[in-house]
Structure formats: C-alpha cells, structure tokens
Amino acid sequence: MPIYLYWGEDGFALSNAVKTLQQKTLDPTWESFNFDKISSEHSDAVMQALNQAMTPPFGAGDRFVWLVDTTLTQRCSEELLRDLDRTLPVLPETTTLLLTSATKPDGRLKSTKLLQKHAQIQEFSPIPPWKTELLTRQVERVAQETGVKLTASAVGYIVEAVGNNTRQLYSELEKIRVFAGDTNTALAVDAIAPLITASAQNSLKLVAAIRQGNTASALELVADLVRQNEPALKIVSTLVGQFRLRLWIKLMQETGERDELVIAKAAELNNPKQLYFLQRELSGISVRQLQRSLPILLDLEFALKRSADETLVLQTKVIELCHVFRRPK
Structure with missing residues (x-):
C-alpha cells in the first residue's frame, strides 16, 4: 500500500x-x-x-x-x-x-x-536563490539526468542564469543536449552561453546597477525583465538573496572576521573564491546601506502580493534602492 x-x-x-x-x-x-x-x-x-x-x-x-x-x-x-x-x-x-x-x-x-x-x-519547494551550493547540486544532478557534460564554470554560469527556476533549467539543458549531440567533451561557458535565456543573469545585472546607484541602467534592466515575462516576485527573490548575501559578508568584515572560509560559510556562499570579488565590490558600501535595502525589498514584495501594478511598483522601489546606494558627488 x-x-x-x-x-x-x-x-x-x-x-x-x-x-x-x-x-x-x-x-x-x-x-x-x-x-x-x-x-x-x-x-x-x-x-x-x-x-x-x-x-x-x-x-x-x-x-x-x-x-x-x-x-x-x-x-x-x-x-x-x-x-x-x-x-x-x-x-x-x-x-x-x-x-x-x-x-x-x-x-x-x-x-x-x-x-x-x-x-x-x-x-518540492524552490531552492532559495542565495543557496548557491544547493542550486549547483541541482544543476549537476539534472545535467547528469539529461546526459549533458559541463565544466565547473559552465555549471556556475547556469546557476547564475537560471537561478531556482526548475522548469527553465530542464528546458535549457535539453537545448544544450540537442546542441552538443553525441560529444563526450564537457561543455564550457563560451559553448553554452549563446543558448541560454539569462533572465536570472539580468536580475544579477540589476543588483549591480542598484549597488552602483545607476538609476537609468536599473530601470532599463527592469524593462528587459518585464519584456522577458520574468515573474516580479522571482526578481524580488533574487534581489533579496543577493543583498542578504552582501549584508552578511559586510557584517562579518565589520566584526573583524578575516577567515574567508568562516565568512563564506556564514553567508552560505558556495564558492569561497567568489568572496574576494564580493569584498572588493563592497569596499565603498556601508552596512547601513545594505540594511536599508531589505525593508524596501520587503515593501516591494508586500505590494506585489497585494496585486499592485507590477511594472510601476518595481520601477518605484528600484529608484528608491538606487537612491540608497547613490554615492554623494
């Protein structure tokens, strides 16, 4: 039974x-x-x-x-x-x-x-977008299921491009399988990048634009994501995960922690080598700015769940976020 x-x-x-x-x-x-x-x-x-x-x-x-x-x-x-x-x-x-x-x-x-x-x-719940180790395992598992061989860097690219969208992951790997044919060679990033619809990648570019306080670029990326029919709540989920990750790293730095493995573990960062680049990126950003970003994202999520106009509320909150990170002239 x-x-x-x-x-x-x-x-x-x-x-x-x-x-x-x-x-x-x-x-x-x-x-x-x-x-x-x-x-x-x-x-x-x-x-x-x-x-x-x-x-x-x-x-x-x-x-x-x-x-x-x-x-x-x-x-x-x-x-x-x-x-x-x-x-x-x-x-x-x-x-x-x-x-x-x-x-x-x-x-x-x-x-x-x-x-x-x-x-x-x-x-069967989506993996939180900041849990890159679990997302990496998922890509590796599905790639094995579909018979696609990938280099480690290609796996990382798919994690960033697809995020926790399981349906898209299977779709992209099926495209890659057809493209690769019977090859036994592990495919690198340059071979698979042109095949992948990188909506999550655009969400990561949106993170970068907000962090730089670049309102014009951020609004353009929002428009691109809307045109790609990317769900607004998924965009918010990516933003929350990325800013939460950066806040953890910055807090660990502020407390004087220097062990990169300890910081990477606390931030749930799958690849400790990525920490070097994130620390450089955060050199001109304060803990206060990162802390201020999360309530704005919470307001954005709340508005979307109350059926607000998705494009309008996304644009409004992205402008607010860019103001938080805008550097004084």
Whole structure:
C-alpha cells in the first residue's frame, strides 16, 4: 500500500516526480483502467480517492490514485479523519495512493500526523536563490539526468542564469543536449552561453546597477525583465538573496572576521573564491546601506502580493534602492 504526499510550490519538479511515480506504477496497456486523477474541487473527493484506492487493479500493473491539490493537511473533519484512519492501514499492496498540495502541511493537525505515520512525504519547494551550493547540486544532478557534460564554470554560469527556476533549467539543458549531440567533451561557458535565456543573469545585472546607484541602467534592466515575462516576485527573490548575501559578508568584515572560509560559510556562499570579488565590490558600501535595502525589498514584495501594478511598483522601489546606494558627488 504505497502512500505518498508530495507538497511544495515548485510545480514543475512536483509534476516530474508524479510522472515518474506514475510510470513506475502503471502498465501502459492498462493505464486507462487503473489510473484515477481526482480533483479536490469535488466535495466528496477524498472519499472517491479512498474508494478507488481500495479497488483491485484490472489486468497487469497496479492501480494509481492521485488526489490533486488536497486540503487534508490544512483542514480535516472528524468524520473524514475516521475514514482515513480506518482505510489507510488496509489499502491493498496493488494500489499507489498519491496526495499533492502546494501548501506546507500543518503539523498540528491529526490528519497530517496520520499521513506522517503511513505516507512517504516529499517536499518540492524552490531552492532559495542565495543557496548557491544547493542550486549547483541541482544543476549537476539534472545535467547528469539529461546526459549533458559541463565544466565547473559552465555549471556556475547556469546557476547564475537560471537561478531556482526548475522548469527553465530542464528546458535549457535539453537545448544544450540537442546542441552538443553525441560529444563526450564537457561543455564550457563560451559553448553554452549563446543558448541560454539569462533572465536570472539580468536580475544579477540589476543588483549591480542598484549597488552602483545607476538609476537609468536599473530601470532599463527592469524593462528587459518585464519584456522577458520574468515573474516580479522571482526578481524580488533574487534581489533579496543577493543583498542578504552582501549584508552578511559586510557584517562579518565589520566584526573583524578575516577567515574567508568562516565568512563564506556564514553567508552560505558556495564558492569561497567568489568572496574576494564580493569584498572588493563592497569596499565603498556601508552596512547601513545594505540594511536599508531589505525593508524596501520587503515593501516591494508586500505590494506585489497585494496585486499592485507590477511594472510601476518595481520601477518605484528600484529608484528608491538606487537612491540608497547613490554615492554623494
């Protein structure tokens, strides 16, 4: 009775995991008989899923029951909880029951605790953009999956260009795979750069323009990102991660820390060699300026989540940020 709970906001990664589990469970010949995808919009969705899960499969393969966008880990009636408690332990071995949700399970609920007891739970949340070590591992893993060989510098370039956008990562690596053909040579940056849509790279250029107090350049980059349909909240996420990283480094410098490995670890910087360039970059910037940038970014995120005009609020807050970092003449 394999039971799974997949949750998280990275819909592309979650969808891939569902496909893998589905292929592992179902016999393609009998798929139409043994696959049930049940939307949680129906009032009796959970009971439908449990009833189907108790049904033996037809023909070869197992039965696969998928309860989509379930709210069981956010709210659950006592009656439904009793049904779950009675059914989950006795599901047939020939059934795979999958529950998916974008929302983090509420660990206080009895239904969540019941699923923790019976189900394999896996999180599919985007990696925070400042956790470059995890992003690097993700690029290396997906490159291996897709059969693409990359140099270390090429991996780093993709991390900067794609960020934590899993869908784009797979798309870019598939392009590179087709381009590379059957070559066994690890591809370098100059070979892959022309193929990659570097929206995250433009976000990093935006960081540089703001840090330099260059309002005109920053507004131009905002316009470019909007034209590329880059989600505004993703732009904010990159900005927050980059300014947070720089604030940590500057604070460590101000406290007198000189050990680069200690600073890199505190700032969650994957490549300590990058620290030299970041320290040089920060030589003319104060802790106070970096501290002032974060509340502005918080206001920007709040406005976007309240459905403000994305382009207008991005432009306004970027101008404010540039004023913070503008050097007196």
